Amino acid sequence: MxxxxxxxxxxxxxxxxxxxxxxxxxxxxxxxxxxxxxxxxxxxxxxxxxxxxxxxxxxxxxxxxxxxxxxxxxxxxxxxxxxxxxxxxxxxxxxxxxxxxxxxxxxxxxxxxxxxxxxxxxxxxxxxxxxxxxxxxxxxxxxxxxxxxxxxxxxxxxxxxxxxxxxxxxxxxxxxxxxxxxxxxxxxxxxxxxxxxxxWQEKGVPLFKTYFQALSIAMKQLPEIISADNNGGGAKHLIINGFQYTFQITDGELNEFLRSKNKLFHNMTFRFTDTEVIASGVQEGMEISIKGKYSMVASGEGANKGKAFIRFTITELLFNGFELPHSTIAAMEQEIDLGIYPQNLAPFLVVTGLKLETGKLSILLKMVF
Incomplete structure (x- = not known):
């Protein structure tokens, strides 16, 4: 005290x-x-x-x-x-x-x-x-x-x-x-x-929460990318091989999509490595950085109960070059959901795996009857 x-x-x-x-x-x-x-x-x-x-x-x-x-x-x-x-x-x-x-x-x-x-x-x-x-x-x-x-x-x-x-x-x-x-x-x-x-208290916390809330909303709208493909007559993001499907998106395409949804993301750039997702940017003179990992979870909750999904887990938050403790990360993760739900792409698809590589995220899916 x-x-x-x-x-x-x-x-x-x-x-x-x-x-x-x-x-x-x-x-x-x-x-x-x-x-x-x-x-x-x-x-x-x-x-x-x-x-x-x-x-x-x-x-x-x-x-x-x-x-x-x-x-x-x-x-x-x-x-x-x-x-x-x-x-x-x-x-x-x-x-x-x-x-x-x-x-x-x-x-x-x-x-x-x-x-x-x-x-x-x-x-x-x-x-x-x-x-x-x-x-x-x-x-x-x-x-x-x-x-x-x-x-x-x-x-x-x-x-x-x-x-x-x-x-x-x-x-x-x-x-x-x-x-x-x-x-x-x-x-x-x-x-x-x-x-x-x-x-951090007066500006940093509200800024992170604003980004996370906007990102949570945008990620739930991600299936619109496939709708845009269908309207264009192509299958750029959803590759079909029999009953096997693969949803693919590059970090450049993700940035373009997010910026089309919220001008806030014009100040932030996402990039995929072979092990993690990194987002960084500058807003009002403040530098922020988010690092995290995607992982497949066997069963969701609520409306998605019993259906596998892709969870995003935050591994590091940086504010002006300073690292926030795990307790801060845990508190923010309780307030937001940055997961990807393949059933939102199509209700008959379930996730079977994922692959993260430099510049690209691939989600492996299969059709269920």
Whole structure:
């Protein structure tokens, strides 16, 4: 917390001095200072992650408390239905129900027969209902127990993640304090660290989110490329070989497509290598870089449940040459979906593989009936 108060103080100093927080004032050629600033940005982002974890932990605690109450009530209901079910089964085992059927042999009129049959049918229905209620309550009890176990496991994982992130932040802050104590221009360095953090918070985060949201929308419109091919009478992007299909797109074609969808992508360039996808650009004087990988996932969620798709996993985010921590990447990936869904190309196609090479992405598909 001491570091946060110090950063806040430096930010106020920047405002008081009238300096612009949007300038790239860090000493890019000074590796030691740049490393300090990298650690400072990482500490800030870890602190943001800790705040997110605390919110998540609070929600899980509340969820567990509600589930525990449901479990308690369901246990009471289950015991009640269990007693009723036991009485029914005991009655059948002891032959009590057999004696009821003997009533049919004492009937002297058709009217009595109808009334007796109705009475017997009511008893049977009640017996079946009692047994069914017990079975349903047992299933609900099992489901609630499983839900509680899942919530408690998630809570433990969340607490462990919090402690791990907290430990990392304390370690990095200690390194920052130690290195700053050796610097003659520690006040200036702190000011540069604060300016970088403020620039990231006020401009960098919204910029990345804007790009990701625009990219998510555009990638869902990717099948339009095939429609354009069909209108042109060609099969440039979807190659057909019997029941096997291959969707191919070059990084140049991807850039052209994205720029046709959103002018924001005029400031960004995508390129394929044999191992990853790299996007980089400059917006309002800020340099951003995104690296990631495509991988085939066996089953999607929601509307795409049960259907394989291509997932894009972010491996690196750079802002003005500074790397953002994994926690920042994970938080952004929760908000956006940059996957490719072949079923959107054609509902009868399923993905069987993918191939990434320099300048080109190929998705292998097959027809299903």
């Amino acid at each position: 001491r570091s946060l108060y110090r950063v806040a103080g430096i930010l106020l100093l920047c405002v008081w001095l009238g300096g612009s927080p949007w300038l790239r004032v860090y000493a890019a050629n000074d590796d030691e200072i740049k490393l300090l600033m990298q650690k400072g940005l990482t500490v800030f982002e870890i602190d943001q992650e800790l705040a997110r974890i605390q919110v998540e932990e609070k929600s899980l605690v509340q969820q567990s408390a509600v589930t525990e109450q449901e479990l308690e009530l369901q246990t009471i209901r289950s015991e009640q239905t269990k007693r009723h079910a036991a009485k029914v089964l005991r009655a059948y085992y002891m032959g009590d129900r057999d004696s009821l059927w003997m009533l049919l042999f004492t009937i002297s009129s058709f009217k009595d027969a109808i009334a007796t049959l109705d009475y017997l049918q009511m008893i049977i229905n009640n017996d079946q209902e009692s047994l069914k209620r017990h079975s349903d309550n047992q299933q609900q009890l099992t489901t609630i127990k499983q839900s509680l176990a899942t919530s408690q496991a998630a809570l433990q994982q969340t607490k462990a993640r919090y402690l791990s992130q907290r430990e990392q932040m304390v370690r990095l802050q200690g390194e920052i304090d130690e290195n700053l104590s050796k610097q003659q221009e520690s006040t200036l360095i702190l000011q540069q660290m604060a300016q970088l953090t403020l620039l």
